[in-house]
Amino acid sequence: MSLETNEPETKKVKCRDYYLDDWNEKWEKHEIGFHESKVHELLVKYSDKFFNGRDEIKIFVPLCGKSVDMKWLYDKGHTVIGVEFVEKAIREFFDEQGLEFIEEKNERVKGAVFKSKDEKIRIYQCDIFSFNKEMEEDIGAIWDRASFVAINREDRTKYVKLMKSLMTDETVYFLATLDFDETIHPGPPQFVSEEVIQESYGKEYEVKRLAYRDVLEDKHRAWGLSSFNERLDCISKK
Template sequence: MTAAQIDRVMAISEWEDRWQEGRIGFHQPHVHHMLKANLDKVLCGRKQVRFFFPLCGKAVDMKWLADMGHVIVGVEISEKAIKQFFEEHSLEYKEEPVPAIPEAKVFKSPDGRISLYQCDLYKFSSAIEGEFGGIWDRGSLVAINPCDRQKYASLIMSLMDKECRYLLDTLEYNPELYKGPPFFVPEEAVKSLYGDSFNIELVQSRDAFGEKYKAWGIDSLLEKVYLLTPKAN
């Protein structure tokens, strides 16, 4: 891991503050084009795949996949983000406690196709919702504190069934110029976290640099999407 960001830590409360204050430049109002472009590689012809969205925010991608018949489970610390997701899509929801996680809540659509858990991601487990056939990690691995990456990867792997296909979105820039988040996640980091258990394929790469990123002080930004699939035992 690069030394530049190794000690950078964001408290959960800082993420909640961002949602409360509307500082959510990371939210995208449209379905992520790299998810669209690579969805067939994730589905592999499967229907009604159970998708996990770590640190889901109010991603419109969840509604898009649910409308195709897939089942969505997300985890997000901000209750405001979760409620906005349902309200902005004119979806009814019911709110329930989560017996296995004190103080957590789950917000569910009436058809049960979308369940969003408001809790600390690291308190979530397969004991609560089983395992998943698909994961879309956009803005999650790049958001967690660099010192927590091993813990994060262990959690993600524990949530995957043996057919799971994990689509991972990362960002590369000069970490000496910007402290994050989102954090710099090079290919070596992906390989060191997941390479022992997963085949890792770079499926798309694009120059993502634009005007808004000049404020970060960086001069280039590369967005890469990897497809991770469990190695045959």
């Protein structure tokens, strides 16, 4: 439900080719098996650790798609900052959640920013690596469910550097990753080892395992997998 009288024409943000082509095509074809129609169970279960007794914090959701988690966080009174380069996903989020929005061009990211009427949800339409802390300071928490596992391996170092740049001493970073046999299914989503998590964050941050659970479904079996597990780590400054 755009508040603008003239609906802007559909556009595509210039971005890394693999990312733009593959993920735009998935959304156009509605191949979005990674999207969950309900709020993530682990986010709800461990929300007390995520919010850490804080009200009205700013929460960053990288590669947010049209995650219903954002609306849940917003309804809890927090400000949600998302990054998603697929315009279709952003528009579907606002429409499906019944939220009026405005769209503004943003030359700093060579894209746009979509805002709820009260501006407590702001989703930047851009390449994740065009985003930086100067655009949104004081990030109190990061909810990373389907972002790190979607990033290509060669971009992980750059991605971790971005996440660290957004974190303050008070930031709580929830990182959900996947454990499966990558020799059978090379991704996406990407397999992420415990070693990768520790190498990425363990020196500077405390990494606490909150959950490790079996999430095997028929679609994973169709990939040839017999096990498919999700882990949730809480990352915070030491």
